[in-house]
Amino acid sequence: xxxxxxxxxxxxxxxxxxxxxxxxxxxxxxxxxxxxxxxxxxxxxxxxxxxxxxxxxxxxxxxxxxxxxxxxxxxxxxxxxxxxxxxxxxxxxxxxxxxxxxxxxxxxxxxxxxxxxxxxxxxxxxxxxxxxxxxxxxxxxxxxxxxxxxxxxxxxxxxxxxxxxxxxxxxxxxxxxxxxxxxxxxxxxxxxxxxxxxxxxxxxxxxxxxxxxxxxxxxxxxxxxxxxxxxxxxxxxxxxxxxxxxxxxxxxxxxxxxxxxxxxxxxxxxxxxxxxxxxxxxxxxxxxxxxxxxxxxxxxxxxxxxxxxxxxxxxxxxxxxxxxxxxxxxxxxxxxxxxxxxxxxxxxx
Amino acid sequence: xxxxxxxxxxxxxxxxxxxxxxxxxxxxxxxxxxxxxxxxxxxxxxxxxxxxxxxxxxxxxxxxxxxxxxxxxxxxxxxxxxxxxxxxxxxxxxxxxxxxxxxxxxxxxxxxxxxxxxxxxxxxxxxxxxxxxxxxxxxxxxxxxxxxxxxxxxxxxxxxxxxxxxxxxxxxxxxxxxxxxxxxxxxxxxxxxxxxxxxxxxxxxxxxxxxxxxxxxxxxxxxxxxxxxxxxxxxxxxxxxxxxxxxxxxxxxxxxxxxxxxxx
Numbered sequence: 124x125x126x127x128x129x130x131x132x133x134x135x136x137x138x139x140x141x142x143x144x145x146x147x148x149x150x151x152x153x154x155x156x157x158x159x160x161x162x163x164x165x166x167x168x169x170x171x172x173x174x175x176x177x178x179x180x181x182x183x184x185x186x187x188x189x190x191x192x193x194x195x196x197x198x199x200x201x202x203x204x205x206x207x208x209x210x211x212x213x214x215x216x217x218x219x220x221x222x223x224x225x226x227x228x229x230x231x232x233x234x235x236x237x238x239x240x241x242x243x244x245x246x247x248x249x250x251x252x253x254x255x256x257x258x259x260x261x262x263x264x265x266x267x268x269x270x271x272x273x274x275x276x277x278x279x280x281x282x283x284x285x286x287x288x289x290x291x292x293x294x295x296x297x298x299x300x301x302x303x304x305x306x307x308x309x310x311x312x313x314x315x316x317x318x319x320x321x322x323x324x325x326x327x328x329x330x331x332x333x334x335x336x337x338x339x340x341x342x343x344x345x346x347x348x349x350x351x352x353x354x355x356x357x358x359x360x361x362x363x364x365x366x367x368x369x370x371x372x373x374x375x376x377x378x379x380x381x382x383x384x385x386x387x388x389x390x391x392x393x394x395x396x397x398x399x400x401x402x403x404x405x406x407x408x409x410x411x412x413x414x415x416x417x418x419x420x421x422x423x424x425x426x427x428x429x430x431x432x433x434x435x436x437x438x439x440x441x442x443x444x445x446x447x448x449x450x451x452x453x454x455x456x457x458x459x460x461x462x463x464x465x466x467x468x469x470x471x472x
Numbered sequence: 473x474x475x476x477x478x479x480x481x482x483x484x485x486x487x488x489x490x491x492x493x494x495x496x497x498x499x500x501x502x503x504x505x506x507x508x509x510x511x512x513x514x515x516x517x518x519x520x521x522x523x524x525x526x527x528x529x530x531x532x533x534x535x536x537x538x539x540x541x542x543x544x545x546x547x548x549x550x551x552x553x554x555x556x557x558x559x560x561x562x563x564x565x566x567x568x569x570x571x572x573x574x575x576x577x578x579x580x581x582x583x584x585x586x587x588x589x590x591x592x593x594x595x596x597x598x599x600x601x602x603x604x605x606x607x608x609x610x611x612x613x614x615x616x617x618x619x620x621x622x623x624x625x626x627x628x629x630x631x632x633x634x635x636x637x638x639x640x641x642x643x644x645x646x647x648x649x650x651x652x653x654x655x656x657x658x659x660x661x662x663x664x665x666x667x668x669x670x671x672x673x674x675x676x677x678x679x680x681x682x683x684x685x686x687x688x689x690x691x692x693x694x695x696x697x698x699x700x701x702x703x704x705x706x707x708x709x710x711x712x713x714x715x716x717x718x719x720x721x722x723x724x725x726x727x728x729x730x731x732x733x734x735x736x
Contacts, residue, residue, distance in 0.1 A: 170642050171641075171642075172641065194644075198643075199638075199639070199642040201635055203635065205635045205639035207636060207640070207654060208636075218653075219643035219644050222643060222645045223644055265643065268643075269643075269644060
């Protein structure tokens with residue numbers, strides 16, 4: 124659907140180099156990168172707000188590199204939402220309809236768009252009176268008004284509190300489920316885990332890895348990707364909440380105990396490698412997440428050793444060199460891996 | 473609560489200095505009011521020559537402001553948003569009327585708009601005579617007051633976040649539509665301030681106007697004419713009347729602007 128081909132941009136000190144990727148129809152594509160990596164610039168290049176020094180952009184087999192901004196069928200939502208402060212919510216939503224010389228009743232159509240996004244009660248408010256979550260919804264309704272081929276989102280959750288974030292996340296998931304193609308840039312790997320079908324990691328103005336969520340998170344191809352995506356222990360599965368305790372079951376049959384307020388549903392659990400303890404014998408005490416497994420990989424990293432243990436699925440543990448030597452851990456050795464319930468974070472889908 | 477920075481004798485000294493400044497501005501005005509009787513004022517208000525000149529001054533300055541606004545406001549937008557070669561020079565040229573003596577501005581204008589120049593003849597052929605004509609008055613007023621509008625509007629446009637304009641473009645608006653529906657409404661307070669400033673500057677213009685058109689007389693010229701022909705006391709009553717009219721107009725314009733501000 125969208126093809127970005129060898130885009131390069133020089134903007135003062137800042138550079139984007141040889142950016143190439145495809146986004147297929149119906150995909151949820153997340154561009155993951157630290158701030159200043161050039162994520163917003165990529166969106167602005169696709170939208171036409173910036174002109175590349177080199178490279179081309181194709182949309183639906185049509186080259187749009189030099190097309191005027193207003194004739195590309197793309198909806199861009201900025202991080203600050205950029206609502207027009209002098210127009211009430213419904214006129215903000217109706218703005219693109221007016222530009223497209225929409226023939227029907229603008230007010231009615233805005234109402235319908237707002238209700239799809241859960242903003243129907245805000246129509247007569249002025250943007251300055253909206254909460255950040257509300258103004259994000261209005262910005263989304265406005266960007267979707269003319270049914271763009273692709274929705275471009277610039278850090279859509281960055282300014283939101285936890286509750287608003289969960290609301291916007293489920294809204295985005297619903298839009299995607301309804302077939303909307305989305306490109307979403309963020310610095311937060313949790314958003315990528317929760318939403319993406321494919322991920323590209325951006326480092327210093329260039330894409331350093333691109334692939335499915337599993338590929339990028341489980342098999343980071345460079346140290347930067349590994350440290351940036353941060354967490355290698357993440358598993359999709361089903362959460363069962365009983366009120367007193369919660370358990371999480373992966374499709375491989377691994378049962379993990381954790382503490383969370385989230386209701387029963389599907390999602391993923393994440394925990395950091397440093398929270399995984401390895402020991403030759405079953406640990407005494409009350410740890411509930413104890414799994415017997417075999418070490419399948421040992422990798423020396425800057426601050427210690429990263430071990431991969433197969434406990435039905437691979438989990439990663441970070442230990443000091445000293446502990447590895449003391450316990451004589453090496454590939455093929457059988458160990459017990461344990462981690463505390465409190466170290467586990469659950470991200471609902 | 474923030475603490476006042478100035479205390480003791482210093483704040484007293486500052487307050488005293490402020491009082492002197494106010495007295496310097498208000499003293500002569502109040503003195504003139506006290507020296508003029510209400511009867512004199514009433515008689516002057518009934519003087520057809522005076523009222524005609526006040527009307528002339530009002531409509532020429534407002535007309536000059538509105539006509540020039542049509543080109544000056546888009547130009548201010550260009551200055552705020554686009555970079556082009558020699559922009560610094562263009563910005564400097566805009567400010568020239570502020571710094572040159574106003575009779576010099578009048579002489580310069582007369583040089584290009586008199587009946588012997590191509591421009592003057594072109595105007596005459598279209599029925600637009602500049603010398604000794606309201607059109608000439610408006611040209612003189614516009615020439616000296618235009619920088620106030622352009623600078624205010626440029627600052628107003630510059631304060632509109634460019635992201636909003638970008639967002640409008642991605643929503644399908646053409647650049648002209650973005651200007652009319654986003655930039656212009658968001659910069660309207662600054663533009664209105666600029667219009668008021670330009671209009672006020674036009675009302676009070678004397679030096680450039682008197683060279684372009686002694687007749688018909690705008691009020692500043694009429695005041696000067698009464699003063700040189702009949703003396704100070706004859707000039708005071710029309711002066712007071714004109715000041716009152718100008719103040720009333722500015723209050724109304726400011727209220728209009730304030731009203732829009734409140735509605736925001």
